[in-house]
Amino acid sequence: MPSTPAPVGASRPGRPGYDQESVLALSVQVFNRHGYDATSMGMLAGELGVSKSAIYHHVQSKEHLLRLALDEALVPLEALTEDDSIRTGPVAERLEHMLRATVRVLIDRQPYVTLLLRLRGNTDVERDALRRRRDIDVMAAELVGRAQQEGVLREDVDARTSTRLLFGMISSMAEWFRADGPVPAAQVEDLVVAMALDGLRARP
Amino acid sequence: MPSTPAPVGASRPGRPGYDQESVLALSVQVFNRHGYDATSMGMLAGELGVSKSAIYHHVQSKEHLLRLALDEALVPLEALTEDDSIRTGPVAERLEHMLRATVRVLIDRQPYVTLLLRLRGNTDVERDALRRRRDIDVMAAELVGRAQQEGVLREDVDARTSTRLLFGMISSMAEWFRADGPVPAAQVEDLVVAMALDGLRARP
Numbered sequence: 001m002p003s004t005p006a007p008v009g010a011s012r013p014g015r016p017g018y019d020q021e022s023v024l025a026l027s028v029q030v031f032n033r034h035g036y037d038a039t040s041m042g043m044l045a046g047e048l049g050v051s052k053s054a055i056y057h058h059v060q061s062k063e064h065l066l067r068l069a070l071d072e073a074l075v076p077l078e079a080l081t082e083d084d085s086i087r088t089g090p091v092a093e094r095l096e097h098m099l100r101a102t103v104r105v106l107i108d109r110q111p112y113v114t115l116l117l118r119l120r121g122n123t124d125v126e127r128d129a130l131r132r133r134r135d136i137d138v139m140a141a142e143l144v145g146r147a148q149q150e151g152v153l154r155e156d157v158d159a160r161t162s163t164r165l166l167f168g169m170i171s172s173m174a175e176w177f178r179a180d181g182p183v184p185a186a187q188v189e190d191l192v193v194a195m196a197l198d199g200l201r202a203r204p
Numbered sequence: 205m206p207s208t209p210a211p212v213g214a215s216r217p218g219r220p221g222y223d224q225e226s227v228l229a230l231s232v233q234v235f236n237r238h239g240y241d242a243t244s245m246g247m248l249a250g251e252l253g254v255s256k257s258a259i260y261h262h263v264q265s266k267e268h269l270l271r272l273a274l275d276e277a278l279v280p281l282e283a284l285t286e287d288d289s290i291r292t293g294p295v296a297e298r299l300e301h302m303l304r305a306t307v308r309v310l311i312d313r314q315p316y317v318t319l320l321l322r323l324r325g326n327t328d329v330e331r332d333a334l335r336r337r338r339d340i341d342v343m344a345a346e347l348v349g350r351a352q353q354e355g356v357l358r359e360d361v362d363a364r365t366s367t368r369l370l371f372g373m374i375s376s377m378a379e380w381f382r383a384d385g386p387v388p389a390a391q392v393e394d395l396v397v398a399m400a401l402d403g404l405r406a407r408p
Contacts, residue, residue: 032324033324033326034239034241034242034324034326035238035239035240035241035242036239037238037239037241037242038238038239038241038242117379118322120236120237120238122237122238148406151406152405152406153404153405153406154398154404154405154406154407155406157395157398157404158386158387158391160386160387161387161392161395162395162399162404164376164377164380165373165376165395165396165399166399166404167376168372168373168375168376168377168379168380169369169372169373169376171372171376171379172368172369172371172372172373172375172376173368173372175321175372175375176368176372182362182364183362183364183365187362188365191361191365191366191369192369194358194361194403195366195369195370195399195400195403196399196403196404197403197404197405198402198403198405199398199399199400199401199402199403200357200358200361200366200370200400200401201356201357201358201401201402202352202355202356202357202358202359203358
């Protein structure tokens with residue numbers, strides 16, 4: 001059943017209606033603040049200042065809400081595995097595109113990526129999301145392995161571990177990056193690539 | 205009131221007693237699996253296969269358990285700020301000591317560090333832990349700043365952002381490092397330092 005978007009902040013002053021997108025945006029904040037397991041539909045209704053039935057107008061259940069929220073992170077990440085600039089061309093460029101694009105998805109979908117990264121796999125929806133995340137990780141590790149074989153990256157380190165450190169560094173941004181912070185997103189993106197490839201050591 | 209350690213696995217076969225340390229070790233796993241907010245003392249008792257009163261023999265409350273668990277991560281991390289090999293000597297060595305020691309604490313106290321990293325600050329105990337964590341971060345950022353001033357690290361990047369990427373890369377290990385994995389801890393430690401300082405690019 002498709003949801004009917006309610007007019008946002010239109011119907012009654014001080015008691016804005018929500019569409020599915022804004023229910024999602026607010027719910028993911030509550031999931032991240034208290035943990036998915038600890039969040040009830042009653043808590044979400046309280047935070048949104050609406051009745052539970054107003055939420056059920058947009059989603060069937062808490063798990064449905066989780067699935068929609070995780071898609072906000074997973075769909076753009078999965079799109080990277082289909083992206084021509086990451087799939088074809090010189091491997092050094094493919095790798096750099098992958099790193100930059102991952103940073104951009106993280107910044108663009110920060111709360112949803114945070115939710116994804118904290119999943120523990122307690123429900124079917126979570127386990128399915130973790131499977132999809134693993135497929136993206138495998139593709140990234142293949143790219144890193146290829147870059148090692150072609151002499152772009154150091155060969156003396158395990159590809160899987162290098163991949164985890166690389167993408168772990170990027171994932172950590174979910175916890176500390178602030179869009180209104182002192183360093184703009186584009187500069188953080190450059191720094192991630194610089195650190196990943198050349199480290200932070202000063203060079204003459 | 206000091207807790208009296210019960211004999212581990214001694215009293216009744218198939219129904220082992222727990223001392224405070226093992227209550228803590230098992231509780232932190234449940235906190236990490238379901239989130240602190242979602243974990244009740246009843247759930248902990250169920251997971252441990254003991255009565256709630258058996259847990260209250262060792263700790264006063266769930267918050268007390270959280271405080272003890274967070275100390276397992278924070279005390280050794282705070283000790284780094286007092287460590288002579290990190291406080292004195294050439295800044296390049298101090299920085300390398302700090303990176304290596306942080307990796308070692310993370311590996312040694314992995315579940316407790318995971319708990320610390322996922323805190324949201326919903327309770328006084330959590331906010332106090334986040335304050336202590338911030339003090340450690342400030343000390344690390346000062347060291348990175350000093351290393352930049354002395355020409356050890358690149359100067360063209362914001363010290364705070366560099367610090368966050370460096371320690372974010374290390375923190376990410378909480379999510380993926382496995383003591384029984386293919387790469388031994390000492391090798392991961394070397395790789396973290398190598399990547400932080402020189403990146404993963406192959407060099408002639």
